[in-house]
Amino acid sequence: MKLAMKYIILYVNDFDKTMNFYKEILGLPVKMQHDTYVEFDTGATTLSINTRESIKEIIGLEMPASSVASQTFELGFVVEDVVATIEMLRGLDVPIYKEPVTKPWGQTVAYVTDPDGHYIEICSAME
Structure with missing residues (x-):
């Protein structure tokens, strides 16, 4: 299958x-x-x-x-510049759940939430 x-x-x-x-x-x-x-x-x-x-x-x-999402999954969106995207979203009053951080494997990730509280990962592409 x-x-x-x-x-x-x-x-x-x-x-x-x-x-x-x-x-x-x-x-x-x-x-x-x-x-x-x-x-x-x-x-x-x-x-x-x-x-x-x-x-x-x-x-x-x-x-x-x-009023609270189950938090059993996340949506992931790849962007060219995680820090700039997070700053743009912050300026639009989007709740920033986790600030950008570079992971040991080299990927930069940050988290925001949508109006229902679903986690959304904003990340760089995997190299």
Whole structure:
């Protein structure tokens, strides 16, 4: 069996705030939107958002309301300049969870959070 990651869907509490974060603050282009379901173009894997209420109605999955993300995963975005990206995000009042640091393997990483508290790694490419 060969599996290929095609998309990730984040279930969110505040659609407008989250839409603004990914579209306006992170600058991700919208590929498609239908009501509260949105797909962002991030390259080979699509990042999607939908509301917790909508997913209950559409497919019947229980998505408990939560003000805190489960923190069982993170999203990773590769950028050319981690420090400059973090400073730009700081200027837009994005919560900086971990400041940039260079790891022993040479990669620079930092962490921010989205409006629902999902971890987002901002990192340099692996050399």
